[in-house]
Amino acid sequence: MDPGLIWILVGLALLAAELLLPGVYLLWTGIAAIGTGLALLLFAPGFAGAVLVFLVLLAAGIGLSLKVRPRGGPSHRVNAPEAGLAGRHAVVVSTEAGGLRVRLGDSDWPARLPRGVEMPEPGTLVRVEAVDGTLLVVRPEAPRAA
Known part of the structure; x- marks a missing residue:
């Protein structure tokens, strides 16, 4: 051959x-x-x-x-807003000494607040602003006018 x-x-x-x-x-x-x-x-x-x-x-x-090849697109950026967590709403489940925990979907996440934001009560609706490693950075939602 x-x-x-x-x-x-x-x-x-x-x-x-x-x-x-x-x-x-x-x-x-x-x-x-x-x-x-x-x-x-x-x-x-x-x-x-x-x-x-x-x-x-x-x-x-x-x-x-x-x-x-594509470089640094959304698929390569972990914990970026494009990853789907930023902008979602969660509920505060605990504010114990161990830190803030929120429920997002069917999972509990450790969270922190931006500087100068007062600690919310459990049950408060919060909005995910960013992701810092494995911590969600959340801010309490402002009450809506009736």
């Missing part, structure tokens, strides 16, 4: 494996193998040339993927 066809078949097998496995590790290797197979069929560069073509194509693919 022609070495170029072997490279192409290996590249196709790597692309098929990429569909089954998470990540993009095999994508660039498969594409580089297919490109190497095509180069072997068209130019017959020999073993050293085939290895060089494969390495150049692999490096170019990885470089391209690093250049076009």
Whole structure:
């Protein structure tokens, strides 16, 4: 069997494996193998040339993927307002010496108040303003006018 066809078949097998496995590790290797197979069929560069073509194509693919990947978008920012906690309402469940705890959804969270804000009573509705590590920064909701 022609070495170029072997490279192409290996590249196709790597692309098929990429569909089954998470990540993009095999994508660039498969594409580089297919490109190497095509180069072997068209130019017959020999073993050293085939290895060089494969390495150049692999490096170019990885470089391209690093250049076009998203950086620092909302999906990469934990505890950002986009994460869905800021802006939600919670209820104060305790104000003991251990600190403030609020119920948000079906979970209790440790919380703190911004400076200068008076400690609310249990049962008070609060709004999550931010997230500080594992603490929610909350502010009591102002009573609404009737």
